Amino acid sequence: MKDVLIKNWPKELPKTLNYRLGEKPLHEYLMQNAVDFPNQPGYLYYGNTITWKQLSDYTQKFASFLQSKGIGKGDRIALYMQNCPQYLIGHYAIQMLGAIVVPLNPMYKPSELIYFISEAEIKAIISSQELYQHIESIKSETLSLEFIVTTNYIDLLPEQLTLPLPEELTIEKRIINNTYDMKNIIQSTDPLSKTEEIDIWNDVGLLVFTSGTTGRPKAAMLTYGNALFKTAATVHSYRLGEGDRTLANAPLCHIAGMVMGVNIPVYQALFCVLFTRFDTEATIQAIEKYKINKFYSVATMNAAILNYPGIENRDLSSLELNFATSFGMKVDEKLANAWKKLTKGCVVLEASYGLSETHTCDTFMPIEKIKFGSCGIATYDTEFRIIDFATGEDLPPGKQGEIAVKNPGVFKGYLNRPEETVETLRDGWVYTGDIGCIDEDGYLYFLGRVKEMIKSSGFSVFPENVEALMSDHEAISQVACIGVPDPKRGESVKAFIVLKPSYKGKISENEMIEWAKEKMAAYKYPRAIEFIDSLPATSSGKVLRRLLKKEG
Structure with a gap:
């Protein structure tokens, strides 16, 4: 099967993955960006340009505050907010201390929060102001929670907006009793003197709750190395390089949105327009105004843009490559042709196959050899097996069975769930519970979930x-x-x-x-x-x- 998997490896790509700055956790990439490109724009948030030095400085100051509150290696700290620069600051500040980021979906309600906080024994939460009420209502029921930091999106908005602003970003700022305000922290705290030493392939840096198709959601333990590997593999397989301009509007709390919006810009020092959420007009304006050329989307976003009134009169010609995910509708040839016509040449393709337990992006689509309906081919250092459900034997190309995957992105297991870990993770292989097949050219086809068949x-x-x-x-x-x-x-x-x-x-x-x-x-x-x-x-x-x- 190994020969089949690499059969269509693009000639333009080296077969060995070389990390841009070496095997370091991504927060060290951020700090190095501040040294190498201090005044270069890293993120743009509705008109506020944040340079690499600014982002690194904010992050080191916030990390210093967390350290002063007793946060250290292995502690679990939650992020509970929409996409915003504060999310980036919180994410990397937590990891500078060797602590563990726990993303909480901003759609979660109090009864859900109780479960997640208790399951992960979360020590602190960094929350946006409008969501704090949910935490306040359940604080007495969460024994592990020691303190809360709140932030208002307006704190990092510009005086002069350059892009349409969602309504939730206009909430008036207030200081909330019994919480710490992130803006005040950053203004009054000295930077962290030294980051924690990280064992990159063994220390857990991220806990991602699975969607819980059956039973309660489980927390997948992902290492700092898992994140580095999958980020680098995606960057190099899709040839993201110096001068590329990206856009992030997928949720940063979701593993795919995290790779595209939190990790990739930092790893490759790319310019990224950051949105709180997808908005059709704002996305179109950002592409036009900032000449975005690389774009991650969900297929429904493409459909919304294609059907937007007057779209034929807008200029999206800066777009060159659009990796998209088939959620809600398929990334198929019909969509690709319509997108190419609208943008005057942009290639749209299925982004990848992956899951939380592997830090996603286990495949990529060769740009010159797109196969619609497939998920592309195995990414760097990745093996796939298709396993017969009845016999447990490996199946040849073209036969349907359970997808199993192995690579340096594979998680360490589920937090406090040894039985579920043994069932899913066997000898380094993740048994996905997904049904699929691999064709003679090494392309993976996802056919469905076993439990949804x-x-x-x-x-x-x-x-x-x-x-x-x-x-x-x-x-x-x-x-x-x-x-x-x-x-x-x-x-x-x-x-x-x-x-x-x-x-x-x-x-x-x-x-x-x-x-x-x-x-x-x-x-x-x-x-x-x-x-x-x-x-x-x-x-x-x-x-x-x-x-x-x-x-x-």
Whole structure:
């Protein structure tokens, strides 16, 4: 299988991964950027340009404060806020002390926070002002929590905005009793005198909670080396280099958004426009104004831009490469062609296959040999196996089975979950629970989750396959499928469909079923259709089928 996996390795890429500044944790890259490029813009936040020296200085001052509060190696500190420069400062300050970053999704509510804080034994939380109320309501129930730092987005906004501002960034600043204010800390604290010594491949620097497809979410323990490896592999496989200009609007609390928005700009010293969240007009303006040429997106973002009123009169011609993720809709040839036409040449491709347990980005798509429908080929130092569920034997190319992956990005295990760790992590291999296959050219195909597979009339039906076929219907904007009980078939397919605005009220559920019946096998086509306004999804855009099952 190893020879198959490297069969289409691009000739332009060296086969050995060399780290730009050596095997160092990423916070040391940040500090070195401040020395090598002190006045070079690192991030731009709605018009506020933050140089590498400024970002490094802010971070070292905040790290010094955390150290004064007793934070040290191995302590777990949470970040609970939207995308903002304060997130970057908190992330790298925590890691300068050898402590562990725990991203908490800003969509979490109090009852969820209690679980995450207790599960990870979080010692402190850095929270945005508008979310603090959720923490305040459950403080008495969280025994490990010692102190809270709050921040207002307005603290690092410019006086003169250059990009449209989301409403949540206009909240008036207030000082909250019994918390520490990040701006005051940075203004009044001396920089950290020395960073903690890090064993890069063994010390844990990040705890990422999995989405919890079954049971409660688990905290995957990722090392400083995991982050460095996956960041460097992504940078070099997609040839991100000096002078590239990027944009980050995917959630930084999600592992893919973290790689693209927190890690890559720092690793490669790239200019990055940072958004709190995706906004179509703001994204278009940023591309036009700042000549963004490398762009990470979720496919639904591309669709929103393509369908934006007057988009044909906007200038997105600076874009050269767009790596996108198929959440909510597919990155397919139709989307790629429309995007290339709009941007006058930008290549859009599937970004990668990956999961939290491997710090994501286990594959990349060769730019000169794109295969739509696939996840690309194995990245640096990465092996894949396709395993037969019944026998546990490795399967040859073209056969479907469970995907297992091994590389230097593989996590150390789940925090306080030895049984789940043994089940998932075996001899350095992550058994993903995903179904897939590898073709003769070494391209990986993700076919679905084992636990989401639908058994209809004895056949295995992958929701993603039905969704891809349904997406050919001109009226469908988004679609997600689940299995529902059926007395004759065991299970049958139910499709939840978001119609394009122009088709609402003009097509019936029965008409959609009849259309599907003509397009796919009898065991596969949806027996039930439900039109809904939007699909439940994570902040990163990943559709939550388990919530549809509750409705279905």
